[in-house]
Structure formats: structure tokens, C-alpha cells
Amino acid sequence: MHYPNGKKVSVNAAKPSVFRETIYSNRGMTLEEDINETNDFYKDSNKAIIHKKPVPVQIVQVDYPKRSAAVIKEAYFKQASTTDYNGIYKGKYIDFEAKETRNKTSFPLSNIHQHQIDHMKQVVSHGAICFLIIRFSVLQETYYYPAEKLFIYWEKQLNGGRKSIPLDAVKKEGYIIPIQFHIKVDYLSVIDKYCI
């Protein structure tokens, strides 16, 4: 992957244009990598099967060179219709979105989209364990924040309320996620303690 200045970067940095700021500043990547490593550990230790969904792309043109793999020559990032992560833990359906902010005092709701709220409400109504993982990167703190609490702030915002969740509320209504060796974002420990 190349930036317009020709600098080569990791292909893992590929993100929808709405997240371009994230790519340039390298924010967001760390949390995603930490969660992927955590999920690998959960899978390898047969604790839970949770996967990140592929980034959805709209494919426009594909070349099929002879004797080699198909090459996508033109495609565009699409907005995801669900959250990024889902899977199964102790028979329960798990569904979450992970977001990182450099803000030190609150989590801006602009990180979340209406269609993600819609999806989260749908799965919650069917009995899912659904939540946000919020990392305050400057504070180096990562929280488990229940979807049900997010919905309340979302509704308030739609009715002219504040456009962010104060850190104090995240601390009070959510749970700090412990960091462990190979389990950098041990969110299942929070589920074990508070949700099952």
C-alpha cells in the first residue's frame, strides 16, 4: 500500500477513507492488532471463537491474468453494515466494536455510526452479549462499555444532548479491561465477572 507521497506502509493499514486520519496517525491499528492477538489466543486455547470481519469492499474491476491469481484493479471501501467483531463464547453470541480515541476526557460519539447502533440493538434484542471496546490511547486505558449504556447516550445525542460519553461515565458504567501476556485486551475476563 502506498500513500500519495509514495511512502510504503503495511497493507494492514488499509482502511476505509473515513478512517484515513486513523491510518496517517497510526491510531486504531494498535487496538485492532491487540484484539486480533487476543482473539488468536482465545481460539488457540479453545476459550472462544471470535473473528474480525473482513473490511467490506465494492469490487468494480477484476483482471484474470493467465496462470496467475485474479487481481482486483478497482474497488472501493464500503461502510460496514455490522460491527467489526463477532463470535461465540460459552454458547453465547458475542458482538462488539472496538474504537480508540486520543481524547483524554471523553469518548466522542462520532466514532460510531447509526447503522452500527441499529445492528447492536438488533443483536441485543436477540440475547447477544454486545459492547464497545474503547481505548483511551493517551491514558493507555481500555474499557469494556456495554451496548445498553451506549444506546442511552446515543438517544440523548439525537435529542440534542452531548456528543460524547464522559470518561467518568465510561469508568462508572463500564469496566477496565485487564492486560495480560498474550491477552492484551482480555475482554472475556470482564464478561466472566460481570455478564455471565
Added chain:
Amino acid sequence: MHYPNGKKVSVNAAKPSVFRETIYSNRGMTLEEDINETNDFYKDSNKAIIHKKPVPVQIVQVDYPKRSAAVIKEAYFKQASTTDYNGIYKGKYIDFEAKETRNKTSFPLSNIHQHQIDHMKQVVSHGAICFLIIRFSVLQETYYYPAEKLFIYWEKQLNGGRKSIPLDAVKKEGYIIPIQFHIKVDYLSVIDKYCI
């Protein structure tokens, strides 16, 4: 999307190169479209929340033209590490793969990959409702085939056994999926009847 002959086709036809045969013959599309429509109906009627995962692509080069959306200029299809569909129904984690065959007497196991079997075994061990949807397109019959039965044929194949599941076995060990208006592949009715 363009074929090498320059003929334009629906972008929905974009598929990994391993499925190129499927694209050319237009096989596979119908089942996927039918399942997507079914899932939309399930979601809109608040019966279940099941989504198809995006096709995973390895993005190599992205252009960011000024004042327009990011364009993926080079990318490759990756093999999926899970099945294509998952979600939640009545609090249960649902996970399945959908395959179409023109074979009239058996379902060739070459349609399935080892990593998909691994994934299915993992989610089954955690309590998932996991299955194959198999469409015999010439016969115009679509079956729900439990993952646990698939594992048996898979193991046999690895030990030199037959490389397909006979239609008779699919009929005996699986369940025919009824077709309904707006619910072209009503697999939840099978789950209701036999699995929950």
C-alpha cells in the same frame, strides 16, 4: 467488473479465483442471493440477525485522489478463515456455509476446505448451531446438512474414503429446506423443528 473479454458483469459476481468457475457459469450466485434475501427478511421481521461476511481481500495499493473516495488499485482475494455466514437466533450462535452443486447424485467435498472444517468444529465445540446449506441446482432442492455429519464424511475422506456425500445421505441425515415467499431458503424453520 469485466471479464477478460471485456464483457461487463454485475459487481456482485466478484468472487475469489477459486470460485471462478462459479462466476462464469453463474452457479452459486442464486443460492447466495436467495440466502441474502432470506436474511434480510429475517432481520426486517426481527426473527434473527444473520449476515454474510464480506469477501476477504488483501489490499496492496490504495490511491487517495483529492476530493474523492479512496480507490483500491491492487488487491487480491484471500481465502476466508471462517464460514461465510453467522449471527444470532433465539440467543443461539448460528454459523453456516452455503454451497451449490450441479452434481445430481452427491455433494463433492472439494467444495469445502480444511480451514472451514476446523472453524466449524471449533464453533460446534462452543455450542453453535452449525451446518451446511447445500443446493442441488439441477434438482432444485436445497438441504440443511448438520456440521456434525459433515465431519464424519470429512474424516472418512482423509482416511481414503469417498470424496463426496451421497444425495441419499444428505436426504437421510439432513433436512430439505422449504421455499417460501420472501424466504427462499427458510433454514430457521428447520432449526425450529429439529435443532432447538
